[in-house]
Amino acid sequence: MSPPVRSVLCVSDRWSTDDVWALAPDTSSRKAALKVAKEGSWPERGAVAAPEGGTSAIWGECRGSGAKPYLAAVHLDGAGGTAYKCSCPSRKIPCKHALALFALWTQDQVALREDRPEWVATWLSGRASRQVRARASAPADPERAAATLREREESVGAGMDELRLWLRDQIDAGLAEVPRYGYGHWDRMAKRLVDAKAGGASSLVARLPGAARGDGWPERLLERLGLLHLLAVAHQAGDALGERTRAAARARVGITTRAEEVLAGGERVHDTWRVLGQRLTTAPEADMRSRRVWLRGSRTGRTALSLSFSRTGQAPDTPFRVGTDVTAEFAFYPDGHRIVPAGEGDTATADPPAGGTVTDALDAFAEAAAEDPWLDTWPVVIDQAAPAHGDRWYLADPDGTALPLNTAQPWRLLAVTGGHPATVAAEWSPGEGLAPIAVWDRNGKAVSL
Amino acid sequence: MTGTRDSEAPVPPAPADSWERLVSAALVGTSRRSVPDTPDLPETPETEGAAALLDRAALAVVRRAAGYTPATGIAPLTPDTEDERPEAGAGATRVLEHILADRAELLPEWLDLVSACGRRAAHSSVPSLLDQGVRDSRLRPALAAAVGTRGHWLARFNPSWSHMLAESAPGDRFSERDWDHGTPGERRRALAALRAEDPDRARELLTALWPGLARAELRRHLLETLAVGLGPADEEFVERALDDRSANVRGCALSLLTRLPGSGHAERLRGCVRQSASLDAGGILRMESTGTDDPAVRRDLALAASDGRSENANQRYERMWALVTHTPLDVWPGLLGTDPAGVFTAAERRPGGYGRNNWLFGALVNAVAVQRNAEWAGAVLGTVGVQTMRHPNTGQLFQLAKLLGLLPPRERYELVSGVLDDAAPLVRWGELLHATHGPWPPELSERVVGRLLTRGRKHDHNGYRELCEAAASHLPPEHLAELPGEPPIDVSADAYLQLRNTLRFRLDMHKELS
Known part of the structure; x- marks a missing residue:
C-alpha cells in the first residue's frame, strides 16, 4: 500500500481535473466548459491563498463574445462545501465559466496572487459573514x-x-x-x-x-x-x-433527520473506509439529482452511504473517490447506514475491496432487508466476477451463479474486464437487477462505471 | 363473508400459488372474496379482510426480494486474449476524453501518436472509440490498431460495431477455422493475415471461393485484401473481377489493376490513349473522344455499359477523365516526344486558359495523385507552380496535399518555402500550408512563426485566421514557446489565442504519448 496522502495539506491535492468535470451538471455544460477552459479565455485570473496554506478561492475574468467579461469565482474552503459565482446569465450551477476556471486551476494554470478585484473580495467576505450569522442563529428556543x-x-x-x-x-x-x-x-x-x-x-x-x-x-x-x-x-x-x-x-415516511442532529447525536464510527463506487441518479418526481457513494469500513465491515443532493442542472458534490481509502470518523444516521463525515479525513489509494460470491451478495442483501424490509438497493462486491450472456446480460461468479444486469449495454464493464474475472462493485436491486458501479482491472486499478 | 368457495377447493394450494391467489383476491376485492390461505407464509396478526391480505402480500414481497434465486449455469463469455502492448497512461487517456468531447479533428493525431509509441488505448476508452468508427470509416484502420484485440473482442457484442470485426488487428494470424466457418469479418481478417505472409496462397483461396460468394459487399471486402502484396501474379484474377455484376467490385478491381503497369489491362489503356491523344500544330495537347466510345473500353474503366442512347457531354467527360486517370503515365512522354514537364506544358496550353475549364490538365494531375508517382508529382509542381494547382471546375486548390505528400520531405518543404515570400498574401500562406502536411522542418516552422508575429501594412483578418488554422494542425507544438501569450495583432487576437490553445493541447498530447 502506498503511504497515505495528507488531504488537508493542500486543497489541490484533492482536486484532479476529472473531479472538476464530474461536477458538471450535464454533458452539454461539460462540453461548453471544455471550450472555455483555455488560458486565452482568461486574461485576468488568480488564486486566493488560504490562511493555513493551500488555496481558498479562485477567480477569473472570462473574455467572451460580449463587451464585458464574465466574472467567475470558486470558493473552495467555505463551510457549506464548494461554492460558485458567475456574472453570466446561465442558471446552471456551476456554470461553464466556473467549471472552466476550476479546471484550469487543477492544471496549475491559475497562480496564487496577492491582489484581487473588489468583486472577489466582496463576495468572499459576504460569504464569511453569512456563515457566522448562520452559526449564531441556530438554536433559538x-x-x-x-x-x-x-x-x-x-x-x-x-x-x-x-x-x-x-x-x-x-x-x-x-x-x-x-x-x-x-x-x-x-x-x-x-x-x-x-x-x-x-x-x-x-x-x-x-x-x-x-x-x-x-x-x-x-x-x-x-x-x-x-x-x-x-x-x-x-x-x-x-x-x-x-x-x-x-x-x-x-x-x-418523510421525517427528515438534519445533518446537524446526526453530527450532534449520531453514532460515531472511526475506521478506514474503502470507497466501493458511486452512482448519480435523477429522482423522477422531484427536481433533484442525488449522488450515492458507498463505502465499507475495513475494520468494522460496516457499510456507509454518503448521499448528496442537488437540483437538476447541478452535480452533487462528494469528497470521496473510487479507488481510495478514507480514514475518518463518520456520524451515522439512525438507520445505521447513511453518514455525515465528522471532519476531514486522510485519503490514500487503496487495493480492490474484498469481495464474495453471488450467494454472499444475496445474503448481505437479505441481512440488510431484515432491518429494512423496504430496501431496494444494496451495495455488493463480487470477487472474480465475469460478464456472461444468456437471454440477457449477467454477472457470474466462478461457480456459474449469476445475477442479471440492469442494462442491455454493459460495454464499459466488458471493455475493462475483457470477459476475465474481476472484482466488481455493484448496487443490487431484486427488481431492477445488478447495476455495476466500479470494476478493478487486472492491475488493480479502479474504474468507475 | 366466509370462504364457501374455498371449501369447494379440495386440493391445498401449492406454496408458489399463494402470491397469485393473493393477487386475484385483491383484484376482486376483499368485500366480495375472502383472503386466500397462504400456508407457506408465516402467520399474520390479522386473518381476515383487507389488512390480512395486505400483510400477507408484504410478507410475500419481502420474502421474494430477500430470497432471490440467482440464475445458475450461465456460461461466461470466452475471455479476450490479453493485448500485451502497454496501455496509454492516465494523462493520455484524459487527453483522449477531451478530444472525443471537443476536439474531434485531433483524433487522427492521437491515434498516430499512440501507435507510434507502441501503446494501445486504455480499455475503458474502447467503447467510445468504437463509436467513432461507426461515424467515420476512414478512421477505422487506425482505430482498430488503437483498440487492439480488446476492441475486436468487444465489437462482437454490439451489432453497430460490426465494422470493426473486419479490420485487421496487430498480430492477426490465418486460421482455417475462421476461413472455413467464421463470420464475414473473421474471414476477411484471416485472408488479410494470410495475404501478408503468403500472397499466392491467399489469392488461390479467394479464387476457389469466388464463384460461391453471392453478396457483392463480401466480394469487395475480400478483393480489397489483395492490395497488400499485389503483383503480376494477381493480374488474371483481378482482371476477371472487372466483369463483376457489382459496380463496387469492378471499381475495386480497377484500382488494383491501376497499380499493375505491366498488365495487359494497362497496355490496352495505353493503346487507347495513343489512338486518341496527339499534339496539334501549335504544340497543344488534344484528345478525341470518338475512338473511346467502345464497350471494351468501358469495361476496362469499370464504367456502366452504354444504355443504347447517344452519350451526353457528362458521360463523355467522365469516360475521358477515367481513361487519363488510370492509364499509366509512362504512355505520355513516348507519345508526345517530351518529358513529364513537357507533357504538362502541352496540356496547359489548351484553349480555355490555365487550369480552369481544362479537364485534360486536371485529369493528368489526378492521374499523378491516384498513381502516386513521385517523379511526376515533382514535374507537375515544378512546371505549373505550387500555387496554381486549381481544380478545373471549382477553382479550389486541387490534389495539392496529395502531390506534396508524394515528394521527399526536403523537396516538399523547399518547394513550399520558395513560394512563400513575405509579399505573398496571407490567404496564400494559409491555403498552401494547409496542404503541406507535417511535421514541418524547423526552417519552415520558424518562417511561419515569424509571419504570425508580423503585422503587415494592411492586415487581412481572414487570411491570418487561415494561417493560424494551418499552423494549429501542422506546426510542431514545441514552437508554442516562440509564440508570446500577448496577441501580436489586436483584431486577430481570437484566432491567435485559439492557435496557442490548440498547440498547448497538442504539446500536452505529445508529452503524454512520447
Whole structure:
C-alpha cells in the first residue's frame, strides 16, 4: 500500500481535473466548459491563498463574445462545501465559466496572487459573514423547537393512519377497476399526506398510477400497496420496532433527520473506509439529482452511504473517490447506514475491496432487508466476477451463479474486464437487477462505471 | 363473508400459488372474496379482510426480494486474449476524453501518436472509440490498431460495431477455422493475415471461393485484401473481377489493376490513349473522344455499359477523365516526344486558359495523385507552380496535399518555402500550408512563426485566421514557446489565442504519448 496522502495539506491535492468535470451538471455544460477552459479565455485570473496554506478561492475574468467579461469565482474552503459565482446569465450551477476556471486551476494554470478585484473580495467576505450569522442563529428556543417537533409527529401519525385505512379500502373494493381511475384518485391521498408532512409516503402514493399500467400491473400494484401498508403499520408500531427498522420507516415516511442532529447525536464510527463506487441518479418526481457513494469500513465491515443532493442542472458534490481509502470518523444516521463525515479525513489509494460470491451478495442483501424490509438497493462486491450472456446480460461468479444486469449495454464493464474475472462493485436491486458501479482491472486499478 | 368457495377447493394450494391467489383476491376485492390461505407464509396478526391480505402480500414481497434465486449455469463469455502492448497512461487517456468531447479533428493525431509509441488505448476508452468508427470509416484502420484485440473482442457484442470485426488487428494470424466457418469479418481478417505472409496462397483461396460468394459487399471486402502484396501474379484474377455484376467490385478491381503497369489491362489503356491523344500544330495537347466510345473500353474503366442512347457531354467527360486517370503515365512522354514537364506544358496550353475549364490538365494531375508517382508529382509542381494547382471546375486548390505528400520531405518543404515570400498574401500562406502536411522542418516552422508575429501594412483578418488554422494542425507544438501569450495583432487576437490553445493541447498530447 502506498503511504497515505495528507488531504488537508493542500486543497489541490484533492482536486484532479476529472473531479472538476464530474461536477458538471450535464454533458452539454461539460462540453461548453471544455471550450472555455483555455488560458486565452482568461486574461485576468488568480488564486486566493488560504490562511493555513493551500488555496481558498479562485477567480477569473472570462473574455467572451460580449463587451464585458464574465466574472467567475470558486470558493473552495467555505463551510457549506464548494461554492460558485458567475456574472453570466446561465442558471446552471456551476456554470461553464466556473467549471472552466476550476479546471484550469487543477492544471496549475491559475497562480496564487496577492491582489484581487473588489468583486472577489466582496463576495468572499459576504460569504464569511453569512456563515457566522448562520452559526449564531441556530438554536433559538429549545422549548418551542420541541413543541414544533411534537406537532409534526402528531400530524404525520394522523396522515399515516389515514393512509392505512385508504389502502384497506382499495383492497376491499378490489383493484380490477384501477387502470380506469384518473390521477385524481391517487392525488387526493398524496396531497393529504403532503399536508400531514409525510412527503416521502406522499411521493410513494403519487408513483402508484405508474405501477398500474402495462403487463403484470396487478402484481406490481399489489407489491407496492403491500409495502406501503407495511410502512403505515410500522410507523404506528413506533418504539416496538428495532431502532434501525424504525429509522428506516421514518425516513421513508418523510421525517427528515438534519445533518446537524446526526453530527450532534449520531453514532460515531472511526475506521478506514474503502470507497466501493458511486452512482448519480435523477429522482423522477422531484427536481433533484442525488449522488450515492458507498463505502465499507475495513475494520468494522460496516457499510456507509454518503448521499448528496442537488437540483437538476447541478452535480452533487462528494469528497470521496473510487479507488481510495478514507480514514475518518463518520456520524451515522439512525438507520445505521447513511453518514455525515465528522471532519476531514486522510485519503490514500487503496487495493480492490474484498469481495464474495453471488450467494454472499444475496445474503448481505437479505441481512440488510431484515432491518429494512423496504430496501431496494444494496451495495455488493463480487470477487472474480465475469460478464456472461444468456437471454440477457449477467454477472457470474466462478461457480456459474449469476445475477442479471440492469442494462442491455454493459460495454464499459466488458471493455475493462475483457470477459476475465474481476472484482466488481455493484448496487443490487431484486427488481431492477445488478447495476455495476466500479470494476478493478487486472492491475488493480479502479474504474468507475 | 366466509370462504364457501374455498371449501369447494379440495386440493391445498401449492406454496408458489399463494402470491397469485393473493393477487386475484385483491383484484376482486376483499368485500366480495375472502383472503386466500397462504400456508407457506408465516402467520399474520390479522386473518381476515383487507389488512390480512395486505400483510400477507408484504410478507410475500419481502420474502421474494430477500430470497432471490440467482440464475445458475450461465456460461461466461470466452475471455479476450490479453493485448500485451502497454496501455496509454492516465494523462493520455484524459487527453483522449477531451478530444472525443471537443476536439474531434485531433483524433487522427492521437491515434498516430499512440501507435507510434507502441501503446494501445486504455480499455475503458474502447467503447467510445468504437463509436467513432461507426461515424467515420476512414478512421477505422487506425482505430482498430488503437483498440487492439480488446476492441475486436468487444465489437462482437454490439451489432453497430460490426465494422470493426473486419479490420485487421496487430498480430492477426490465418486460421482455417475462421476461413472455413467464421463470420464475414473473421474471414476477411484471416485472408488479410494470410495475404501478408503468403500472397499466392491467399489469392488461390479467394479464387476457389469466388464463384460461391453471392453478396457483392463480401466480394469487395475480400478483393480489397489483395492490395497488400499485389503483383503480376494477381493480374488474371483481378482482371476477371472487372466483369463483376457489382459496380463496387469492378471499381475495386480497377484500382488494383491501376497499380499493375505491366498488365495487359494497362497496355490496352495505353493503346487507347495513343489512338486518341496527339499534339496539334501549335504544340497543344488534344484528345478525341470518338475512338473511346467502345464497350471494351468501358469495361476496362469499370464504367456502366452504354444504355443504347447517344452519350451526353457528362458521360463523355467522365469516360475521358477515367481513361487519363488510370492509364499509366509512362504512355505520355513516348507519345508526345517530351518529358513529364513537357507533357504538362502541352496540356496547359489548351484553349480555355490555365487550369480552369481544362479537364485534360486536371485529369493528368489526378492521374499523378491516384498513381502516386513521385517523379511526376515533382514535374507537375515544378512546371505549373505550387500555387496554381486549381481544380478545373471549382477553382479550389486541387490534389495539392496529395502531390506534396508524394515528394521527399526536403523537396516538399523547399518547394513550399520558395513560394512563400513575405509579399505573398496571407490567404496564400494559409491555403498552401494547409496542404503541406507535417511535421514541418524547423526552417519552415520558424518562417511561419515569424509571419504570425508580423503585422503587415494592411492586415487581412481572414487570411491570418487561415494561417493560424494551418499552423494549429501542422506546426510542431514545441514552437508554442516562440509564440508570446500577448496577441501580436489586436483584431486577430481570437484566432491567435485559439492557435496557442490548440498547440498547448497538442504539446500536452505529445508529452503524454512520447
